[in-house]
Amino acid sequence: MRKPKHLFATFFNTFYYHLFITKLQILKSNLFFSYLRNHKLGIKDIVGKNRTGADTQITNRLTEKIRKNMGKIIALANQKGGVGKTTTAINLAASLATYEKKVLVIDADPQANASSGLGIDIREIECSIYECLINKAAITDGIHNTCVEGLDIIPSHIDLVGAEIEMLDMPNREKIMREALAPVKDKYDYILIDCSPSLGLITVNSLTAADSVIIPVQCEYFALEGISKLLNTIKIIKSNLNPSLDIEGFLLTMFNSRLRLSNQVYNEVKKHFRELVFNTVIQRNIRLGEAPSMGIPVIMYDADSTGAKNYLALAQEIINRNNE
Numbered sequence: 001m002r003k004p005k006h007l008f009a010t011f012f013n014t015f016y017y018h019l020f021i022t023k024l025q026i027l028k029s030n031l032f033f034s035y036l037r038n039h040k041l042g043i044k045d046i047v048g049k050n051r052t053g054a055d056t057q058i059t060n061r062l063t064e065k066i067r068k069n070m071g072k073i074i075a076l077a078n079q080k081g082g083v084g085k086t087t088t089a090i091n092l093a094a095s096l097a098t099y100e101k102k103v104l105v106i107d108a109d110p111q112a113n114a115s116s117g118l119g120i121d122i123r124e125i126e127c128s129i130y131e132c133l134i135n136k137a138a139i140t141d142g143i144h145n146t147c148v149e150g151l152d153i154i155p156s157h158i159d160l161v162g163a164e165i166e167m168l169d170m171p172n173r174e175k176i177m178r179e180a181l182a183p184v185k186d187k188y189d190y191i192l193i194d195c196s197p198s199l200g201l202i203t204v205n206s207l208t209a210a211d212s213v214i215i216p217v218q219c220e221y222f223a224l225e226g227i228s229k230l231l232n233t234i235k236i237i238k239s240n241l242n243p244s245l246d247i248e249g250f251l252l253t254m255f256n257s258r259l260r261l262s263n264q265v266y267n268e269v270k271k272h273f274r275e276l277v278f279n280t281v282i283q284r285n286i287r288l289g290e291a292p293s294m295g296i297p298v299i300m301y302d303a304d305s306t307g308a309k310n311y312l313a314l315a316q317e318i319i320n321r322n323n324e
């Protein structure tokens, strides 16, 4: 027969085990992660001090996961124009904000379409990404609120066209964006950089600052044209400037299931890049083209539209991938 002392120990072990599991379940919640971030706490500040080796391992893994998920910078890049970079920046950002993530969009294209698409009157902007990169203005002065709660933007300006030449003589000219973003990186869950259709110095800066890159691919003829050049640029940046740069995913855009061509492009991209292709495909949807003229993301323009649903699904997929 077991001694009462052992029974007592078993009872307490079970009790602490359940207590620990409950704590872990709470820890899993994103709200809790935000709380930790806001209060600059680590998991070990929350879970009790008397932990076993296994507990410590689990909590270390969680702490690492939180660090990894803090302020992820994702660049949207493809030197091809009109493939859906800006549409994705605006609507992915708004969808992430809908899932209560804190999001910052950096408009790194002198055409400033992401800025106007999020309701910014670019004629009234005094501090844009140009001032932050070239005149060393404080990055916080460049941050503007948008009509979406939890979504901020650093707008662009046509002056950005000349910025690449002005940057040429600057020290560490490829790392100017990374240094500029450092003070705000951990204030956001996601920072999305909308790149211009070029592989110039501003795009190199964006890729050097980024943790990962989303490559939108339009379901059209010559969809993969130029991709090898982009991949080569990413490879060079990875080996010389930013070793931790990952490919977040290839995103098929403007998909039309009735067109054989769309399906062919989908199969082709999937064959080349396999699991790097997002499960979510962005379908061609007229509402996505209309919303920017109202200065709002599609989710505010027509929440029931296919475009709104596709970008919500993409946001969910990205959140899931990053919480794995």
Ligand SMILES: Nc1ncnc2c1ncn2[C@@H]1O[C@H](COP(=O)(O)OP(=O)(O)O)[C@@H](O)[C@H]1O
Pocket (backbone or CB within 6 Å): 080, 081, 082, 083, 084, 085, 086, 087, 088, 113, 197, 253, 254, 255, 282, 283, 284, 285, 286, 288, 289, 290
């Ligand atoms: N899924 C879509 N369905 C319909 N129109 C789209 C879609 N994605 C983008 N567009 C339209 O295609 C054009 C180019 O898209 P944009 O996002 O500006 O490309 P990029 O930033 O790569 O140049 C824009 O007029 C945009 O409204």
Ligand SMILES: [Mg+2]
Pocket (backbone or CB within 6 Å): 085, 086, 087, 109, 113, 195, 196
């Ligand atoms: Mg664009």
